[in-house]
Amino acid sequence: MNEKQCENVLDYLNEQLTEKEREEFEQHLRECPDCQAEVQELENLMGGIPAYMKEATPPAGMRERVLNDVFKDEENEHKNETEEKQAPVLSPKKPNKWKVWAGALAAGLLLSVGGNIFAGLQLQQLSSQNEDLESNLSDLQVALSKLEDRESENGDTMTPTERTQLASTGEAGSGVATLVDRNIGSELLVQVEELTQLEGDQVYQVWLIEGENPEPAGAFTTDGEGNGAVTFRIDEENQKSWDAIAITKEPKPNNQLPEGEVVLQAEL
């Protein structure tokens, strides 16, 4: 009936369809006896294979850990939904004129920060004066994996590439900026801690700076302990080499140029 759909059987079974394609195929599957027969035959053939694999004994306590996580996940899901609505974060979907950061980060520009670089997921290598930050990095990983989940729904993939530490210009605060490569463009993640409290409409604003020109790259507010985080999407077609990243305290959200003082920064 719909031959185009009938060609999707294998990709359906291997979860190679986008969300939309999968839904369309499932609709088709309900109506197409040929596809039903094919899917069922393949599933049956594959379903018999694991019986011939070597058995493994589940580790002690796995049942409790898995089930606890499953039921906990549900609570987190709800919590995240509300948090996301409240956060005055510049949406990554915001049409952006910024250019990437390209290979600049990867190319060692982080070296100027001095010994505070670490690659990939080697989180332990954070410099020792930032031990507090280290404990917060698990949050960053959560943020990363959340992003990853979001991306994988679109059939996109991403890989964390580089992180650099943001140095305080005054006495308070520290942070980490992470660049994540995606199939298309990249994503900048910034996480901070122990910044001073915001008042009124104030926000912390992230800027990517090329020469003299800062461009907004996401904003965030902090919690009671001065912790905050934001992600920002950089499209591939907007290539640019950034010289620095800075975080300012702005009197109001959505400033296109900085008005407030710089609180954290790193040369790129």
Next chain:
Amino acid sequence: MSKPTDYELYEQIRNKDKTALETLYNRYEKLLYSFAHRMMKDQQAAEEVMQDVFIKLWRGKGAGQYVKERGKFSSWLLTITRNASIDLIRKKKAQEVEWDQRDSMNEEMPGVEEVVTDKEERDQLRKAIDTLPDEQQRMICLFYFQGLSQREIAEKCEIPLGTVKGRVRLALKKLREHLDEKGGTTDE
């Protein structure tokens, strides 16, 4: 009292019945874990797969939603476990590549070569796969163990897109025939 069927449990899970999920977990823990362990070759990674599968099942969205036109529930559960394993292999591979400072992430990942040639794992499956012609071994590797798309398989094997499904089906069928022939016997 008769035991609830898988499908009955699934319906209860959709209504957020925790006991139903626990029952289903007990029923499939051994099978799914053994499978994930075989794919991941690592206890912790296999547990991660289990977690992923049961979270998907509990959320009941997207690929975590069972469509009864697919046929047997247990086969579907194994398929999502297979896909979750492949996903995690890809992620871990990407991280390793990252860590090794290689400049590009290619699509290489532990395929049937690694999964099946491991010397400690000379199980019946391995033996049965070995007896297949190379082309069929390759189909099983690319489709079943690496989870590639139809197009990727066509490109790798340089065969027309339209022939991939037939070849995968034939390879799986032959594999099953070999497995069933040998039954529970080992020839050593």
